[in-house]
Amino acid sequence: MTQTTALNKLVIIGVGLIGGSFAQALRSAGLAKHIVGVGRSQKNMQYAIELGVIDEIASDIASALHHADLVFLAMPVGQTKRIMEKIAPHLHADTIVTDAGSTKQDVIAAARHYLSMQSRHHFVPGHPIAGAEQSGVQAAQPDLYLNKHVILTPLPETSSDAIERVCQLWQVCGARVSLMPANDHDQVLAATSHLPHILAFTLMNHLSNTSQPENMLRFAGSGFRDFTRIASSSPEMWRDICLANRAALLKQIDMYQDELKVLQVILSTNDAEALEENFSRARSLRDEWLKNSI
Numbered sequence: 001m002t003q004t005t006a007l008n009k010l011v012i013i014g015v016g017l018i019g020g021s022f023a024q025a026l027r028s029a030g031l032a033k034h035i036v037g038v039g040r041s042q043k044n045m046q047y048a049i050e051l052g053v054i055d056e057i058a059s060d061i062a063s064a065l066h067h068a069d070l071v072f073l074a075m076p077v078g079q080t081k082r083i084m085e086k087i088a089p090h091l092h093a094d095t096i097v098t099d100a101g102s103t104k105q106d107v108i109a110a111a112r113h114y115l116s117m118q119s120r121h122h123f124v125p126g127h128p129i130a131g132a133e134q135s136g137v138q139a140a141q142p143d144l145y146l147n148k149h150v151i152l153t154p155l156p157e158t159s160s161d162a163i164e165r166v167c168q169l170w171q172v173c174g175a176r177v178s179l180m181p182a183n184d185h186d187q188v189l190a191a192t193s194h195l196p197h198i199l200a201f202t203l204m205n206h207l208s209n210t211s212q213p214e215n216m217l218r219f220a221g222s223g224f225r226d227f228t229r230i231a232s233s234s235p236e237m238w239r240d241i242c243l244a245n246r247a248a249l250l251k252q253i254d255m256y257q258d259e260l261k262v263l264q265v266i267l268s269t270n271d272a273e274a275l276e277e278n279f280s281r282a283r284s285l286r287d288e289w290l291k292n293s294i
């Protein structure tokens with residue numbers, strides 16, 4: 001790998017789990033000399049300073065972006081349009097902008113609408129497939145991206161230099177970078193990330209509709225804990241993701257319902273052989289995935 005030069009000024013917009021972890025990873029690699037945070041809540045930003053995640057709280061967007069080498073967008077995807085509109089007039093010609101949004105086509109649509117062609121040359125849409133159910137800067141950790149995938153979905157006009165730079169920075173964080181068309185990204189993530197979150201939230205809501213959920217939950221074991229961990233995730237973040245990727249997610253929900261219906265028939269006909277075959281198929285695919293995952 002070629003030597004990665006340090007960023008003189010890194011601007012993080014949305015200093016939470018994802019933005020804070022990126023800042024910490026680059027700082028610990030000695031690659032971020034000065035980190036400016038742009039936030040929504042003053043309390044959270046003050047906390048980010050105390051934790052040493054950022055060096056400065058931006059007083060306004062123009063001064064935050066002045067001579068910025070890289071801007072990392074890490075707020076919920078529902079905020080993307082607002083932020084793109086705010087940053088667009090202040091971006092320097094060579095400032096690279098990248099993001100961590102869990103959906104990509106909506107982020108790209110916002111970039112096309114608000115960013116100039118010059119800025120889009122330096123815009124690299126991205127998504128780390130790493131995270132947690134906790135949110136906020138207090139949950140940030142420098143090794144969050146270690147051995148995790150990062151998907152970049154560049155625009156046709158994104159310069160190869162900008163892609164290379166962002167790619168190198170993620171590699172410094174310990175991640176493995178892949179490139180993918182944004183539409184493919186959104187289809188794939190609807191199945192492997194957005195649907196599972198919907199299922200976990202729905203299971204909790206389903207139990208809350210039973211007569212005495214607390215009695216039932218008292219005896220829930222580790223299987224239930226594993227399955228529902230992600231139902232503790234940020235409702236705001238997941239509201240935005242699900243709305244942004246609505247079409248792909250609705251398709252996945254339909255297919256999942258069909259799969260449940262198959263299981264209903266198997267159970268109602270007391271078909272032991274079909275039930276075991278159904279579970280074996282699922283186990284094989286998961287075992288295979290585990291063997292090959294990083």
Ligand SMILES: NC(=O)c1ccc[n+]([C@@H]2O[C@H](COP(=O)([O-])OP(=O)(O)OC[C@H]3O[C@@H](n4cnc5c(N)ncnc54)[C@H](O)[C@@H]3O)[C@@H](O)[C@H]2O)c1
Nearest residue numbers: 014016017018039040074075076077101102131132135136
């Ligand atoms: N949590 C995950 O597992 C995960 C993984 C990969 C990508 N992502 C994506 O990364 C982004 C951030 O997720 P997170 O988990 O770090 O969330 P988070 O809640 O921990 O952090 C988001 C931060 O953005 C701030 N914010 C909200 N609106 C803002 C605005 N208008 N201007 C400036 N700051 C604003 C919030 O105050 C918060 O501090 C989201 O787009 C999410 O889809 C999340």
Ligand SMILES: O=C(O)C(=O)C[C@]1(C(=O)O)C=C[C@@H](O)C=C1
Nearest residue numbers: 102128129130131132133193230
């Ligand atoms: O580990 C978790 O808690 C996550 O939800 C991480 C997770 C995922 O679904 O895998 C969540 C959203 C992202 O955009 C990327 C990663």
